[in-house]
Amino acid sequence: MNIVTLSWRYLWSRPLASALNLLLMTLGLTSITFVLLASHQLERAFERDLAGIDVVVGAKGSPLQLILAGVFHIDVPPGNIPLADVKALAQHPQVAQLIPLSLGDSMRGFRIVGTTADYLAHYQAKLADGALWTAPMQAVVGAQVAAATGLKVGHRFTGTHGLDGGGDGHEQTPYTVSGVLAPCACVLDRLILTATESVWKVHEDMHSGDAPLDREEQEALEAEREVTIALIRYKTPLAAVTFPRYVNSSTGMQAAAPAVEITRLLGMVGVGTRVLQGFGVVLLLTAALGVFIALWSAVRERRADLAMLRMLGAPPAKVGALLLCEALWLALLASALGLLGAHGLTAVAGWLLQGEKSLVVDGWQWVPIEAWVPAWAVAVAGLAALLPALAAYRVDVAQLLNSR
């Protein structure tokens, strides 16, 4: 029998009150930790997908929409831009690299993106199986796509017009899977990648119908070729000052800096996370109050027990420490349960988001800030236990001895 085991026995001698306080404290810690985890992962996901993209160029419209559509693939793009303009932009002296993206079709809700091999290289994607496309109408599917649809190398599939999966099919021009990507925990996981030419071919074939095109018509179509979005990396950071202004004022296109737009977005989302965090703090304070009330009534109920300890020769500090130890037990149990609960919730959130084919959230990833959760719990419980522990410290033994 020592102070740790004895305080444990005392804690569970009132099982209902202790369990309720544990629940309160766990709820508070769970909600705070969940908000921390979710916002951390959200920011990480944004950072990962944004890394190395200095500016996004697309059709005129909302800059945030352009970023959401072009970088994260969670919104529809504002429109298309002429291929000729993009080619001209690629020659601009401040542009180090330009990755074109052509959107428009999807397969069972997963976007088919016409691009170049640079796009895969940009995210350092590795192939789990097969090879990169070598000809139009070959496609490489992301890890999440492969898992959800069961597509394997050699399989054929057809895209449907539109990004939400409700459009007409392109049955005449099926794709062949040439490779499957290894999971990269980035946006590529939920994309189907193909050569830009494939996307043109699908739509030119659709416009031409069954009749073969003559040379003139073919040239006319080629002149009208478009891409949706261009991801650009600058040669020098100084370009950030002049390049977007140049695009916005002297071309028919729009340039949006992802860093600026995402800061704006997180600022808007931040209100929500702050509200949730505040809610968690309120829960935690309620829990602290619960712990305080529980321990206070425990001291009142157990005055006799505490007095007996003093009669048996326990110094007052030991009696106070016993109370404090009880609160610490609660704090540690609540921390463990709270962390577990928060990760469980995050895993559920990740699973739901996966179903919606948006951000990748991993429930069992640990972040450093979580180390503070037990510290907060201990601080809150310790603070709540301070007064009861003091009361236990000062329990008047002689008076209890006198009472009949």
Add this chain to the structure above:
Amino acid sequence: MIETFDLAFQHPGGPSLRFPDVSVPQGGTLLLRGASGSGKSTWLALAAGLLRPTRGEMIVAGQPLHPLGARALDAWRAGAIGLLPQKLYLSEALSVAGNLELAFFAAGVPVDHSAVSRALQALGVADLAHRKPAQLSGGQAQRVALARAVLRSPKVILADEPTASLDDAACAAALALLGASASACGATLVIATHDRRVSESLPEAIGLHFSDQNGSIPAPECHHAL
């Protein structure tokens, strides 16, 4: 051995109590007699080092109490005093054995499980070791509390009204048990009581009479003459 000199205690805002000098040899028995509220429990608290006298000196179990600091007093009490309060103060959170182990915890020494079972055995309650105090009868609970008091072989056993609300047979048994337990560890036995039966059955005890709570000096009585 217990000796007091010119002992007085003033409850904060309460009456001032003065206690007559007394001297009890080690292994002797002292009866504190008087009505409820006459200061018997205060005397016990002073003897246990739970209260400090406002005046005078007290030597309990051969130890002068006034030079001891608070920590030293607690440590001394853990080793030298066995306390049997009127309310037995058995913890409902613990089993009977757990309540006895509490004495080791309070003293800050490792639990001696064999001493626990020996003490319960000696008082005939060994088979109750795993029960909760609520499951005990009044007599059983008192035996358990007595087992806790004598667990660490104290030099002085302080018993507060051990026979209150007991019938004659139970009263005699309780006193016999107390006496046997005290002599088993060679302890001085102090019994605070207003029960006439106690003084009648312990004729050789030294008596200390507490007359009332107004601070008048009570005269020691000699029960040898009775």
